[in-house]
Amino acid sequence: MDYRFIEVKHEGRLTIITLQRPEAHNALNYAAHEELQQAFDDFAGDAEQWVAIVTGSGSKAFCAGHDLKQQASDANLGTPPCGFGGLTSRFDLHKPVIAAVNGVAMGGGFELALACDIIIASHNAAFALPEAKVGLAALAGGMQRLPGLIGLKRSMGMLLTGRRVSAVEGAALGFVNEVVDGDVMIAARRWAADILACSPLSVRATKAAVMRGLEVPLSQALHEQWDYPEVQAMLRSEDAIEGPKAFAEKRSPQWVGH
Template sequence: MTYDYIRVDREGALTIVTLDRPEAHNALNQPANLELADAFDAFAADDDQWIAIITGSGSKAFCAGHDLKQQASGGGMDSSPRGFAGLTHRFDMFKPVIAAVNGVALGGGFELALACDLIVASETAAFALPETRVGLAALGGGLQRLPREIGLKRAMGLMMTGRRVSAQEGFELGFVNEVAEDALAGARRLAEELLLCSPMSLRATKEAVLRGLAADMANALVEQWAYPTMAAMLASQDAFEGPLAFVEKRKPVWLGR
């Protein structure tokens, strides 16, 4: 598919998705949201793609959220079942996704980053959920994800005031994994570390963790054995290759199946 508002590049098993509306601080209109949903559908379905990075074009913004000009003109907000950027309501994909936050991540842009598994932020990045200041609310998962990641009181302080948080403060609060001079370069380094691991194991880990958050400990420990990605991992060639490579004192050759 040819895209007008995003770019998709594939480098081996790594997919890099770039929001490409720098003139609008990478704010997303409805067509951009649909393009992102399509891009992540394709990533999820491609067995040869194991890790994704999402970033923004330019140096000022990762994503400024919804295109409020579109909304003010009666264009409405995204109604895709996959949510904002095709990712915030996507609960059935267990491949790892890294956010390379190269500038401001505001509103839906912050929610998009929170929907990713890992966040690498540039030193100049900033995060905020400013919806209350424009008569709205963070309905793309921010109200649910941020309290789970940094605690209720801290999250309420950020969500109710709409204040901006620096990359360093985000790291200290715990929702940023790494602050780097160059967010995309840092995300690539992190992706390289993930690519040293079995993609089957990464998916099984992600599914067990996310589903376990919604269950009590006793049930989570039992139910994890029945998760599709866990069953696939335990029956995979990778589950045999990993121990064999350890015994033979060599690097494993992952097949992803």
């Protein structure tokens, strides 16, 4: 697919998706949403791609949310079937996604980051869900994901006021994994490399079990996890043999992903 509003690159097993609307602070119009949906579809379906990073172009913004100028002219709040940025309502992606937040992440942009598994933020990054200030609400998962991460009262303090939170405060609250002073992509690639050093099937089984475990009581989660397709695929894989064998032979494992 030829993209206009995003860029997709592959670095070995790593997919890097970059939002390419710096003149609009990487706000997403509907065409950009569709491109991101396709990019994440391709990542999900590509057996050779194991980890993804999503980031924004320029130094000012990760993503400023919906393109409100477009919305003001056509009142189109629509997003693709998999949600804002093709990710916020994508619940069957068990490959890990890292958000490299290089600047402001506002509204849907913050919700896009929250839908990722890990958030790495530059020191100048800022986060907010300011929808109430423009007559809207954080309908792309912010009202659900943020309380699960930082608790009810802290979330309501952000949601009901739309206030900005710095990267440092985001780390203290618990939704940012690391704050960096330099190039956020250097840190994001380091996190990706650490994940890629693990068995991809183990990573996917872990993500699937964690996310499903949030929805059910502990006793049920412990019982059901053995039947998850991702856990079964891990247990039956060549990698489940290679890992212990490499450990016994005191060498790095050579993962094949099946």
